[in-house]
Amino acid sequence: MSSQNAIGVFDSGLGGLSAVKEFMRLLPNEKIVYFGDTGRVPYGTRSRETIKKYATQDAAFLMRHGVKMVVAACGTVSSVAGELLESSLPVPYTGVVNPTAYTAVRVTKNGRIGVIGTAATVGSHSYKLRIQRLMPEAQVFEQACPLFVSLVENGIIHRDDQITRLVVRRYMAQLKENGVDTVILGCTHFPLLREAISDYMGEGVTLVDSGYETALYAAKVLRERGLLSDSTETQSPSFYVSDTPEGFESVAGLFLGRDMEHTVTQIDIEAY
């Protein structure tokens, strides 16, 4: 494995781009290969068995590019297929659960931590189990927010949008009542709702962004293993998707804050 190889990042769709954005900021000289499974998104409402099958195909696609590390920038994949990927891949792997749980434990003051994610993520209790291993006295409150992904993918994300505010309140009311001081945004789509969530939860509550924490952690792993690139040139990521690029390019612009036109390639993920 050469340090010149790319870092492979995948997600069920677009959410993982919030991690890619951090990679580009933290490690501008690293080549990133991103796969978004836009032909089969969302994963969060599917069964464990199907999520594992899809995640295995996604990682296999990245391995064909000779990546030096695989990052599942997806709360659902990390929660349901994380152990499977970690034990089967021949390169370092990280999902979003471990780095994010670690940060939440570090920042909480009252030991009351909220976790929001897809139905599959919350059903797996992945964050809760990890947090309680790190901090046995922590109290963890979990809430599935299945409509959040649809809100983000349809652009209904503004803090002043009445629908956004109502849906946020519907899902977050119990966490607020439970007095959490830290909330894990356990799905990489959720940072786009950060303002609306923060408005409702109040300033005293810290929101922990799983994409951001994961990029930080992956950079640390690569550094420790001597796998950081010694290139001095700024690299551009390569983007692959399983549906046609057009839809992806327009929404991806929202995540990355730049024009994505003609930078995305479609592949047949069912062949992996």
Add this chain to the structure above:
Amino acid sequence: MSSQNAIGVFDSGLGGLSAVKEFMRLLPNEKIVYFGDTGRVPYGTRSRETIKKYATQDAAFLMRHGVKMVVAACGTVSSVAGELLESSLPVPYTGVVNPTAYTAVRVTKNGRIGVIGTAATVGSHSYKLRIQRLMPEAQVFEQACPLFVSLVENGIIHRDDQITRLVVRRYMAQLKENGVDTVILGCTHFPLLREAISDYMGEGVTLVDSGYETALYAAKVLRERGLLSDSTETQSPSFYVSDTPEGFESVAGLFLGRDMEHTVTQIDIEAY
């Protein structure tokens, strides 16, 4: 082709069950084979190319069961892949667009017809084109309602739910302002929001249910071609899905109004 063969019905997921329910009521002695592509739902946000590929696989699966007719009980498939299926299948085919457009034209009094559906359905203008062929003076107003599918699949459908009411108003306000007297529910999920839509649009507006109209039409086609079964026994449908059955069984109960436990089989649709 024998009249004793089954009728094949498919949908991207659950919505087509609203048509199955009508088939069971209208044609209790017909065997129904249903496929719901729950491993790849939703179709309505995907590209035309991907929708055509998925629809072709879905129909190929039904053909393996020797069905005497294929029904795409899905607004998105009918709109995007209807011509492809009609020209390539060796048995009679119907989607939801033609039967539903026909009924809308028959019931409108003021010639102002609203069409609601997924982004793909509305982007195809399938209903509008069909209506204007049947009634050139009709005025058709189209509205994509991408969040409706998520509301239905998450059970946020009650007429008194504030989120349901707000989302309905967001999407339907322009149609109301345009003075439509008829609205096509152009996605087979939408009948579950019928009460909330009707509350907002008012009693003077007729809602046309695409699943119901399609079942009526398919029964007519089979009768005309002498393909109705002469069985006198009540048949039970067979259900196949591409994700695990558990999730499907519970929500399918909502659509069919009966216990579905242990009646559903998982298949690998990518093999077709």
